[in-house]
Amino acid sequence: MVYFIFLLSAVIVVFAAVQLNRFGDVISRKSTLSGAVVGTFLIAGATSLPELTTSLTAVYIDNPDIAVGNMLGSNVFNLLIIAVVDMIYRKRKMFNAIDEKQHMPTAVAGILFTLIVVAALILPFDFSLFNIGIEMFILVGLYIAATRFMSQGEEEEMDEAAAAGKDYTLKTAVIGFIVAALIVFAAGSALSISGDQLAQQTGMSSSFVGSFLIAASTSLPELVTVLVAMKMSNYGMALGSILGSNLFNLQLLAVTDVFYQKGAILQSLSSTHLPVALLSTAMLFLTVFMVNRKPKENSFRYAVPSLIMIVIYFAASYQLF
Template identity: 70%
Template sequence: MSFLIFSISAIIVVLAAIQLNRFGDVISHKSSLSGAVVGTFLIAGATSLPELTTSLTAVYIDNPDIAVGNMLGSNVFNILILAVVDMIYRKNKMFHGINPKQHLPSAIAGIIFTTVVGLSLIINSSFSIFNIGWEMFILVGLYIGTVKLFETEEDAEMNEAAATGKDYSLKTSSIGFAISAIIVFIAGSALSISGDQLAQQTGMSSSFVGSFLIAASTSLPELVTVLVAVKLANYDMAVGSILGSNLFNLQLLAITDMFYQKGPILNAASSSHLLLAVLFIGMTALTIFMIIRKQSSNTMRYVLPSAIIVLTYFASSYFIF
């Protein structure tokens, strides 16, 4: 029964998050929000909402491993999405069609943010402010700095991001966005609770359920966003939405820590999450290489880094869990 509820909840989360993405994109085009903020922050925030609702519910049922694993696992899965889509559409050479200056800051920031999380897992310090871990304040500060950087380096080309449903009015889109957010909240809560029950019934660890099963489910909206952007040849939106979502997820980890009343949430999480953080850093480093490398006409040579990311993901998943 838990597996059925888990599956149904995952489907509802995906469908509702797709609507979040659609309405969020319309809002971005019909409001005064800047183009660079669209892919990296607004759309990324919309598609990251399932991770927030799922992790907050995990905190409510006192399962910090699902809460932390969901965030870190989603980030790893997001990079996997980019690599898989890049392999499928390898002839398009997606990374050759982007502006590196737009994406390097968010990619590098993702590594820095995750390094902070990794160091916190290693140090395992009990120091906190209002029961919130010290590392969360650093993450928020770094995120604010990244936002400022994007505002100063905005590229007007991002305003050309394709939207689905542009015929909606700003008011209709705002209402639709709010309704979709509520549905995501309810379905995300059910996803977390059923995932916790699934772990207990099957004997799987909560860290595995959170880092892979739930993380994959809540990352499916990002997959839809990337596929739509790639089909429309809007590669900047495809890459920006993933890298931005990763940054946003780590900020949601800080919000999750605020609601965890037993001290810093990373102190209560499994040490296996450190390996997940290292995996993300390695995969993102390869992504940075794909962003800055020279263009190549050889398709096999071009797609090699993405293939390495995919193989690394599955090999690491096997050894970690």
């Protein structure tokens, strides 16, 4: 029964999150909330709401391993999405067509933020303020500063994506956004609770369930976004949606820490989260390499870095399992 609830919750989360993203885009374009920064926050928040809901529920049931593993695992799975899509469409040579100046700040910020998490997991001292790890204040502060340097091209990309689908009135979009958010909240909670029970019944570690099973489920809306972008041949939007979502997920770690009242949440985890954080860093470095390297004409040589990303992801999954 727990398997059925887990799978059903995952399907509902994916469906509702896709609608959430669609309605959120309409709101950002048709309301006074318009603007590159606010629009990016709204869309990133919409696609990341499943991760937030699932992690907050995990905190409520006192399972910080699922709470943090979901966030870190979602970031890794998002990068896997880009690698797999790049492999499948390797003849298009997606990274050869991407403007490196537009995406490098986001990618480098992702590496920096993830390394801060790695440092917090490695360093032995527990330095917190109001039961919130000091690393969370650093992450939020750097994120606010980084948004000032983000590319202005994201708004055009989002508008182009919206134009490809069905449009709605502002009132319809607001109602739809609220309904979809409530569905995501309910299904995300069920996903986290059933995942916790799944770990107990099968003997799998909570960190594995959070970092790979739940993370994969909550990252499927990003997969839909990437596939839509690839259909439009908008490779910048495909990569930008993943990198932007990853940055936002790391900010949601701070929100999770606020609700975890037993101290800094990163200091309450099992040791298995460090490999996931290091895996995310390695995959980000490979992404930066692909964005900056010289164009490759041979399809196989072009796809080698993506192949490496896929291999190390499944190797890490097997190791943690």
